Every structure is written in C-alpha cells, then in structure tokens.
Amino acid sequence: MTDIDDTHDPSLVSWVESAAPGSDFPVQNLPLGIFSEAKGRRRPGVAIGDYILDLNGISDFLDEGWRGDFAQPVLNGWLARGHDSQRALRKRLVELLTDQRYRNDIEPQLIGQSEVRMHVPCLVGDYTDFYVGIHHATNVGKQFRPDNPLLPNYKYVPIGYHGRASSVRVSGEDVIRPNGQRKPPEAEAPEYGPSRRLDYELELGLWVGRGNRLGEPIPIGEAEQHIAGWCLLNDWSARDIQAWEYQPLGPFLAKNFLTSVSPWIVTSDALAPFRTPMPQRAAADPEPLPYLRSEGDTAFEIQLEVTLATDKMRQEGSAPHVLSRGTASAAMYWSAAQIVTHHASNGCNLQPGDLIGTGTLSTDSDSGLGSLLEISRGGKQPIELPSGESRTFLEDGDEVTLRAWCEAQDAVRIGFGECSGRVVGTA
Known part of the structure; x- marks a missing residue:
C-alpha cells in the first residue's frame, strides 16, 4: 500500500503558475503520458498545470539509469520498473518543479498542452x-x-x-x-x-x-x-x-x-x-x-x-x-x-x-x-x-x-x- 509522504504536502507550490490549486495537474499529481509536437517524435512527459514537462529533455537532472526509458515512444519499459522507481521519480520532479534554483534549466522543457498531440501511453499488449x-x-x-x-x-x-x-x-x-x-x-x-x-x-x-x-x-x-x-x-x-x-x-x-x-x-x-x-x-x-x-x-x-x-x-x-x-x-x-x-x-x-x-x-x-x-x-x-x-x-x-x-x-x-x-x- 502506498504511504503519504512529503510529495503530498498541501503547502507545496510549483513555480509553474498554472499548476495552482484547483488545476487538474498540480505538483501533487504529476501524471505520465506520451506526447508529440507537429512532425515530432513521440516521447514521455509529465503534466504540470497547463504544460507538459519533457522527461527526455531534462534527462541530465534525472537518474542516469532512467534515460533509456525516457527516450522511448511508449512507457512500457518505465512502468516495468515498479513503484520504487516511480516514487523516486516523483520525489525528484517535485524538487525540480518547486525549487526556484532549477527554474532556469527546467522551464525551457515545458511545452503547452494545447500545442501537442497526446497518444496512448503504452503499447497495449492485452x-x-x-x-x-x-x-x-x-x-x-x-x-x-x-x-x-x-x-x-x-x-x-x-x-x-x-x-x-x-x-x-x-x-x-x-x-x-x-x-x-x-x-x-x-x-x-x-x-x-x-x-x-x-x-x-x-x-x-x-x-x-x-x-x-x-x-x-x-x-x-x-x-x-x-x-x-x-x-x-x-x-x-x-x-x-x-x-x-x-x-x-x-x-x-x-x-x-x-x-x-x-x-x-x-x-x-x-x-x-x-x-x-x-x-x-x-x-x-x-x-x-x-x-x-x-x-x-x-x-x-x-x-x-x-x-x-x-x-x-x-x-x-x-x-x-x-x-x-x-x-x-x-x-x-x-x-x-x-x-x-x-x-x-x-x-x-x-x-x-x-x-x-x-x-x-x-x-x-x-x-x-x-x-x-x-x-x-x-x-x-x-x-x-x-x-x-x-x-x-x-x-x-x-x-x-x-x-x-x-x-x-x-x-x-x-x-x-x-x-x-x-x-x-x-x-
């Protein structure tokens, strides 16, 4: 069973302004998906406010062992890692999206949700x-x-x-x-x-x-x-x-x-x-x-x-x-x-x-x-x-x-x- 931790703290506020309370996608959510830009390749992202954070684009700020999964057009490989990896990613993303020290590096990797096409997040075998x-x-x-x-x-x-x-x-x-x-x-x-x-x-x-x-x-x-x-x-x-x-x-x-x-x-x-x-x-x-x-x-x-x-x-x-x-x-x-x-x-x-x-x-x-x-x-x-x-x-x-x-x-x-x-x- 998943426990409550500091990533659920109601006082956490992202520097992404549209991720304010009331949004579907505040920093306490951070759902995963697959998106593409016009004529671009499919890649993993995280919803934050009105934006998508390109996970491949911030790979230098994530665990090096995850980079292969975040370069894929589907999330099957990442999901196979299980809850420990998901929890570690969640903690890191909360840090990156709430700490102003990271803003200048992370903000260029935000893409408006209205500017992309979303896809089925996994290759569905069954x-x-x-x-x-x-x-x-x-x-x-x-x-x-x-x-x-x-x-x-x-x-x-x-x-x-x-x-x-x-x-x-x-x-x-x-x-x-x-x-x-x-x-x-x-x-x-x-x-x-x-x-x-x-x-x-x-x-x-x-x-x-x-x-x-x-x-x-x-x-x-x-x-x-x-x-x-x-x-x-x-x-x-x-x-x-x-x-x-x-x-x-x-x-x-x-x-x-x-x-x-x-x-x-x-x-x-x-x-x-x-x-x-x-x-x-x-x-x-x-x-x-x-x-x-x-x-x-x-x-x-x-x-x-x-x-x-x-x-x-x-x-x-x-x-x-x-x-x-x-x-x-x-x-x-x-x-x-x-x-x-x-x-x-x-x-x-x-x-x-x-x-x-x-x-x-x-x-x-x-x-x-x-x-x-x-x-x-x-x-x-x-x-x-x-x-x-x-x-x-x-x-x-x-x-x-x-x-x-x-x-x-x-x-x-x-x-x-x-x-x-x-x-x-x-x-």
Missing part, C-alpha cells in the same frame, strides 16, 4: 474489461431478468472478458458508428446495418506496471504493486448488436470497434491521500474466497462525471449537459487488487502496459448512472436536453466527455483530465 460495478450489473440484469438480475457467480468471482487491444485509442478519437447484425424484437430474422443504440460506458482503467511470469499467480497482498496507475476509460458499446450476439460467449463486435482512454497515467502514489475502505458488503453476501480476501483492502474516492454535447448545443454555444455524477468507490463491488489477483490467479501472465477496465461504474442513484442504457431505461425513457432535444442513445454529432478528480480534506485536488469522443457517422 486489454481486459471487468464488470465490477454492482449497481450497473443489477440495472442491466433487471432489463433482461427482472426477478433475478445478478447471476449466481457475480458475488463470488470478479467477472471479466478479454477485449480488443488494437482498437484502444486516446481521448479525442472520432467514434465511427459500427455496423453489425441486429434483431429488433418484432423481427423474425436479424438485419445488418449501423447500430441504432450506440452507447458509452463510464469506466476507470488500470495500467499494469510490473508483470508476473506465466504460471505464477499474484497474491492479493502484492496486487497493488503491479498497478502502475489509473486513467479514464470509455468502452463504447452498440447495445443492439450486443443483445443479438452476446449469447453464449459474451459481447464481440458490439464492443471491439473502439475503446477510448484518457492520455494521462495518474499514479498510485498521487492517489494515496484519497484512499478509502472498500464498501462493506451486505450481511447476506458471501465473503470473498480466501485468495481474494485481504484485511484493509481499499478503494479510492474518485469523483466521476459524464457530459453530452450535441451539434445543436455546440452551435448555440451551450454548455454540455451533465448526464451523471458519482463516486468510483460507491460503484465498485470488487477492488482493484482483487481484479488483478483474480486475473492472474490461474497463472495468466500480466505484462507492463496491459490495460484493465473496471467495467461500467454506476452508483445506486439515478444521478450516478454510467451508461445511456441505464439512464434511458433501455430506451424507454428519453432524456430531455436543455436544447429541446431528447436522447435515448447517441446520435451522430454527439460528443461524450468523461472527467474524474479527487478531493479530500488536507489534500490538494488532483484530476485525471478528460476522455472524450464524438460520433461522426458510419464508415
């Missing part, structure tokens, strides 16, 4: 999506099985399935409406065409740091040492295609056309002040099996928000409409440590840069639902927008934006940035 949001699972289950929404295994085993790593893209990638087979309830046979029930899913993503060897499980007490950091994740979903294809093996073409992630890896160290105990299970619920049981297992108080902006709203200059707000800790039935341990419990080898999704995170309140499938009650209750429009599912021109941040007493607010995508039509 992507796995879990289903840890119990309220989402219950809401969806009720639409198909009103009397028995959760299947018997849900409270015993963290449910997950393998996704498509090749279609993971960074925030801002256009969403092309997928084609597929769909079968309306009144039809005798399926038809082929563009999805009419396109949806988003509000999720968090875990980036795997240090991996494990094939055949060697990860004990629950060591699981967090394999998590390098967190991001926002939107696993775009074609609900009509999914409804027809998912039995008996689960979703396929309804999910693998695009998964969007926010560009920054918010480290476990940065999240340390926002730990909270996992929600207590109901008295009637089974205890986790021994390999998933850990005293003091924690979650994070991560605030989540989803907004929608239509073409009409943008043309009118209207603010995006808030679809939901909630808290990740109130949505997750299984912890990050439990899903990592379960993933490797059969000897599956996780590798640096692997991506793990939590699954849709909905709270038990209508104001905190993580998908249109839930908000519109399966399309039966349209959402009325301030623009006079209504939605049950996404239409062309709609832009969905996920945001996340953490706030706590005696801690500086930190943010995740944004994960957005705009539906541009069918290919």
Whole structure:
C-alpha cells in the first residue's frame, strides 16, 4: 500500500503558475503520458498545470539509469520498473518543479498542452474489461431478468472478458458508428446495418506496471504493486448488436470497434491521500474466497462525471449537459487488487502496459448512472436536453466527455483530465 509522504504536502507550490490549486495537474499529481509536437517524435512527459514537462529533455537532472526509458515512444519499459522507481521519480520532479534554483534549466522543457498531440501511453499488449460495478450489473440484469438480475457467480468471482487491444485509442478519437447484425424484437430474422443504440460506458482503467511470469499467480497482498496507475476509460458499446450476439460467449463486435482512454497515467502514489475502505458488503453476501480476501483492502474516492454535447448545443454555444455524477468507490463491488489477483490467479501472465477496465461504474442513484442504457431505461425513457432535444442513445454529432478528480480534506485536488469522443457517422 502506498504511504503519504512529503510529495503530498498541501503547502507545496510549483513555480509553474498554472499548476495552482484547483488545476487538474498540480505538483501533487504529476501524471505520465506520451506526447508529440507537429512532425515530432513521440516521447514521455509529465503534466504540470497547463504544460507538459519533457522527461527526455531534462534527462541530465534525472537518474542516469532512467534515460533509456525516457527516450522511448511508449512507457512500457518505465512502468516495468515498479513503484520504487516511480516514487523516486516523483520525489525528484517535485524538487525540480518547486525549487526556484532549477527554474532556469527546467522551464525551457515545458511545452503547452494545447500545442501537442497526446497518444496512448503504452503499447497495449492485452486489454481486459471487468464488470465490477454492482449497481450497473443489477440495472442491466433487471432489463433482461427482472426477478433475478445478478447471476449466481457475480458475488463470488470478479467477472471479466478479454477485449480488443488494437482498437484502444486516446481521448479525442472520432467514434465511427459500427455496423453489425441486429434483431429488433418484432423481427423474425436479424438485419445488418449501423447500430441504432450506440452507447458509452463510464469506466476507470488500470495500467499494469510490473508483470508476473506465466504460471505464477499474484497474491492479493502484492496486487497493488503491479498497478502502475489509473486513467479514464470509455468502452463504447452498440447495445443492439450486443443483445443479438452476446449469447453464449459474451459481447464481440458490439464492443471491439473502439475503446477510448484518457492520455494521462495518474499514479498510485498521487492517489494515496484519497484512499478509502472498500464498501462493506451486505450481511447476506458471501465473503470473498480466501485468495481474494485481504484485511484493509481499499478503494479510492474518485469523483466521476459524464457530459453530452450535441451539434445543436455546440452551435448555440451551450454548455454540455451533465448526464451523471458519482463516486468510483460507491460503484465498485470488487477492488482493484482483487481484479488483478483474480486475473492472474490461474497463472495468466500480466505484462507492463496491459490495460484493465473496471467495467461500467454506476452508483445506486439515478444521478450516478454510467451508461445511456441505464439512464434511458433501455430506451424507454428519453432524456430531455436543455436544447429541446431528447436522447435515448447517441446520435451522430454527439460528443461524450468523461472527467474524474479527487478531493479530500488536507489534500490538494488532483484530476485525471478528460476522455472524450464524438460520433461522426458510419464508415
């Protein structure tokens, strides 16, 4: 478990003025990402205020042994080093960005975030999506099985399935409406065409740091040492295609056309002040099996928000409409440590840069639902927008934006940035 140290001190202030309290990226955050300038090469950077600090550009001020990793176009090699190296880098960056003695040397290596292009921070070897949001699972289950929404295994085993790593893209990638087979309830046979029930899913993503060897499980007490950091994740979903294809093996073409992630890896160290105990299970619920049981297992108080902006709203200059707000800790039935341990419990080898999704995170309140499938009650209750429009599912021109941040007493607010995508039509 990560401890609080002097890098979390609320009194720390960076000489980068835009990293003031209230920013997503104060000096207490320092998330990692991969960026490029126009016609430039991809390289690692750290978000600080409105800027990116070029890690390769300040290599003379960092440990010489790190230079090879910070010259790479992806962060896989760096994440493989584990928490000790991440913590050492964090301490050094805090020193460089708060001590005026370093300003003249470091400031020339700051580049405005608006001047660069962000990329997926890792070469994603594997992507796995879990289903840890119990309220989402219950809401969806009720639409198909009103009397028995959760299947018997849900409270015993963290449910997950393998996704498509090749279609993971960074925030801002256009969403092309997928084609597929769909079968309306009144039809005798399926038809082929563009999805009419396109949806988003509000999720968090875990980036795997240090991996494990094939055949060697990860004990629950060591699981967090394999998590390098967190991001926002939107696993775009074609609900009509999914409804027809998912039995008996689960979703396929309804999910693998695009998964969007926010560009920054918010480290476990940065999240340390926002730990909270996992929600207590109901008295009637089974205890986790021994390999998933850990005293003091924690979650994070991560605030989540989803907004929608239509073409009409943008043309009118209207603010995006808030679809939901909630808290990740109130949505997750299984912890990050439990899903990592379960993933490797059969000897599956996780590798640096692997991506793990939590699954849709909905709270038990209508104001905190993580998908249109839930908000519109399966399309039966349209959402009325301030623009006079209504939605049950996404239409062309709609832009969905996920945001996340953490706030706590005696801690500086930190943010995740944004994960957005705009539906541009069918290919």
